[in-house]
Amino acid sequence: MKRKSLGFILVDALYIAMMTLPIIAGIVLKILTKPASSGITVTGAQIYFTLPLPVQDLPVTESQINSLIVMITALGICLFLTHGLRTRNISRRQHLVEWAIEKVDAMTLDSMGEYFKGFPPFIMSILILSALSSLLSLFGLFPPTSDINIVAGWAILVFLLITYYKFKCGPLGYVKSFCDPPLLAPLNVISEVATPISMAFRHYGNVLSGSVIGVLIATGLQGLSRIVLGWLPGFFGEFPFLQIGLPAVLSIYFDVFSGCLQAYIFAMLTMMYVSGAFNADEYFARKKKKLKN
Amino acid sequence: MQTLEVISVNLWQTLISLLNLVVLFLIVKHFLYKPVKKVLAKRQAELEEHYTTAEKAEADARADRLAWEERLSGANAEADAILQNATELAHSRSDAIVSEAREKADGIVRVAQNEAELERRRATESVKREIVEVSGAIAEKMLEREVNVEDHRKLIDSFIENIGESDE
Amino acid sequence: MLELAIGIILGGCALGAGCAMIAGIGPGIGEGNAVAKACEAIGRQPESKGAVTSTMLMGCAIAETTGLYALVIAILLIFVAPNMLVNILLKAIA
Numbered sequence: 001m002k003r004k005s006l007g008f009i010l011v012d013a014l015y016i017a018m019m020t021l022p023i024i025a026g027i028v029l030k031i032l033t034k035p036a037s038s039g040i041t042v043t044g045a046q047i048y049f050t051l052p053l054p055v056q057d058l059p060v061t062e063s064q065i066n067s068l069i070v071m072i073t074a075l076g077i078c079l080f081l082t083h084g085l086r087t088r089n090i091s092r093r094q095h096l097v098e099w100a101i102e103k104v105d106a107m108t109l110d111s112m113g114e115y116f117k118g119f120p121p122f123i124m125s126i127l128i129l130s131a132l133s134s135l136l137s138l139f140g141l142f143p144p145t146s147d148i149n150i151v152a153g154w155a156i157l158v159f160l161l162i163t164y165y166k167f168k169c170g171p172l173g174y175v176k177s178f179c180d181p182p183l184l185a186p187l188n189v190i191s192e193v194a195t196p197i198s199m200a201f202r203h204y205g206n207v208l209s210g211s212v213i214g215v216l217i218a219t220g221l222q223g224l225s226r227i228v229l230g231w232l233p234g235f236f237g238e239f240p241f242l243q244i245g246l247p248a249v250l251s252i253y254f255d256v257f258s259g260c261l262q263a264y265i266f267a268m269l270t271m272m273y274v275s276g277a278f279n280a281d282e283y284f285a286r287k288k289k290k291l292k293n
Numbered sequence: 294m295q296t297l298e299v300i301s302v303n304l305w306q307t308l309i310s311l312l313n314l315v316v317l318f319l320i321v322k323h324f325l326y327k328p329v330k331k332v333l334a335k336r337q338a339e340l341e342e343h344y345t346t347a348e349k350a351e352a353d354a355r356a357d358r359l360a361w362e363e364r365l366s367g368a369n370a371e372a373d374a375i376l377q378n379a380t381e382l383a384h385s386r387s388d389a390i391v392s393e394a395r396e397k398a399d400g401i402v403r404v405a406q407n408e409a410e411l412e413r414r415r416a417t418e419s420v421k422r423e424i425v426e427v428s429g430a431i432a433e434k435m436l437e438r439e440v441n442v443e444d445h446r447k448l449i450d451s452f453i454e455n456i457g458e459s460d461e
Numbered sequence: 462m463l464e465l466a467i468g469i470i471l472g473g474c475a476l477g478a479g480c481a482m483i484a485g486i487g488p489g490i491g492e493g494n495a496v497a498k499a500c501e502a503i504g505r506q507p508e509s510k511g512a513v514t515s516t517m518l519m520g521c522a523i524a525e526t527t528g529l530y531a532l533v534i535a536i537l538l539i540f541v542a543p544n545m546l547v548n549i550l551l552k553a554i555a
Contacts, residue, residue, distance in 0.1 A: 043296040043297070043298070043299065043540075044296055044297030044298050044299050044300070044301060045296065045297050046295070046296050046297075047295045047296065047297060053305055055304060055305075056303060056304050056305060058303065058305035058306065058309075059297065059303065059306075061297055061306075063306070064306065064309065067309075067310060067313050071313060071316065071317055071320075074317055074320065074321075075320050075324065078320060078321060078324040078325040079324055081325065082324060082325060082328040082329060085328055085329065085331075085332040086332070087332060087335050087336040087339050088336070088339075094332075097325070097329055098329060098333070101325070101326065101329050101330075120326070121318060121321045121322035121325070121326045122318050122321075124321050124325065124326070125314065125317040125318040125320070125321040125322075126314070128317065128321065129313070129314060129317050144310075147297075147306070148300055148301075148302065149301075149302065149303050149306035149307045149310060150306070150307075150310040150313075151310075152302070152307045152310075153306070153307040153308065153309070153310030153311035153312075153313070153314065154310065154311065154314050156307065156311055157311045157314055157315070198526055201526070201529060201530060201533055202522065202523075202525070202526050202529055204533070205529030205530070205532050205533050206525075206529060208299070208532075208533075208536065209529070209532050212536065261518060261522065262522075264518075265518070265519065265522040265523075268519055269523075298540075298541050298544075299536055299537070299540045299541055300533070300536070300537055300541060
């Protein structure tokens with residue numbers, strides 16, 4: 001193995017800093033601004049300040065800041081993984097990134113088909129954004145996915161894609177797609193509108209339920225440790241010792257497993273809905289007819 | 294510090310998160326997919342190149358082997374011919390040598406025979422000469438003395454004895 | 462009187478949340494069925510474990526959707542609705 005040059009290591013360090021510093025900054029910000037809470041409080045994101053905008057004011061909240069953190073971290077990860085790519089004698093990180101890309105490509109090809117060749121990066125970005133957002137709660141930060149607005153934005157983008165691919169067969173084809181059995185047209189319209197809502201609520205609900213249960217258990221453990229260890233003098237009686245350890249075990253399920261699973265499911269559903277919206281046979285028939293004319 | 298409600302729908306936040314996903318899509322496409330795909334394509338091209346060079350080398354080696362085999366079989370025939378020539382040459386030369394030797398030996402034998410003949414002749418010549426001398430001497434003696442039977446016999450005997458001695 | 466009204470609001474919200482979570486039965490049964498069938502399928506064809514597992518997770522996630530709707534409504538009823546309704550009540554009185 002050849003020794004890495006100093007410049008290479010420096011650039012690596014820069015990328016690693018790009019990955020970790022935003023998270024550290026987020027934690028510091030959280031510690032500085034977090035109000036002392038007592039009892040069961042399940043609230044949304046903290047509002048840092050509010051920007052006046054037309055139609056509706058924009059409260060800049062934790063979820064916005066944390067989304068930004070996730071974006072910068074994702075950019076750092078991308079740069080770090082693709083730094084020093086070689087064609088032979090490849091490093092471990094190149095193995096990792098090639099494996100990931102191969103997996104996502106195979107997944108997309110499996111469930112969408114040949115026509116959607118440009119989709120793997122989109123699916124990959126959904127996976128990265130969703131998983132990283134959910135995993136932020138491991139660091140004690142507010143996971144942006146437990147804010148309905150964030151997930152709704154992604155779901156609306158997916159809805160736009162679905163509509164775009166339905167319009168590929170012309171406006172008439174778009175209308176026709178709802179009248180599969182003509183009697184059920186209203187129901188089809190409702191289910192079409194329900195698609196993004198259900199996607200958003202599925203993701204949001206899963207992450208939020210995790211954090212709600214986390215809060216409930218943390219509060220319960222606080223009370224329990226006050227009952228069990230309350231007779232100890234001074235600091236030892238006040239400090240919730242039982243809160244150490246058990247929430248971490250639970251967060252392995254609720255944050256890691258559930259977060260990654262929801263990211264996978266969101267990506268899978270995106271692929272299924274988008275590829276289901278595209279009527280390939282009709283599209284190619286139309287294209288052929290157009291070419292003839 | 295204020296907090297939002299658990300569920301509060303905000304148009305701008307939704308729009309921002311939508312744009313975030315688009316931006317991340319561009320980031321992933323540009324910074325993750327493009328370099329990796331490039332490297333994969335490059336590796337594919339390198340592999341293709343390696344394969345073509347390997348195939349070419351194999352074909353070359355095969356052709357070389359064929360040529361060598363051909364040349365080897367030619368060399369075998371050549372060696373056979375050379376060997377045959379050499380044996381023929383050797384045969385003829387040995388024949389020549391043998392016949393020459395035989396001739397030489399014959400010559401030697403002939404010379405020896407001639408010499409022996411000559412020697413014999415010389416010997417007989419010398420014997421004859423001696424006989425003549427002896428007979429001359431005998432005649433002298435006979436003439437010197439009176440001859441009686443007894444003397445005669447003795448004389449002859451001594452003569453013969455003389456001959457035998459001198460003949461030895 | 463005001464205390465009674467607020468108490469009724471809070472109690473109604475809590476009861477509503479509890480009722481909403483009855484919907485948790487459905488996904489429970491459905492997911493149980495799905496997992497049972499998946500186990501059967503894996504038992505019959507152990508070589509297709511990966512495909513069955515991923516399909517099962519997918520199906521479970523979709524079956525969970527109704528439960529999650531109920532959960533969201535319950536959370537709304539517990540954490541959001543009381544504040545809102547009490548505010549409305551106070552505004553109406555004032």
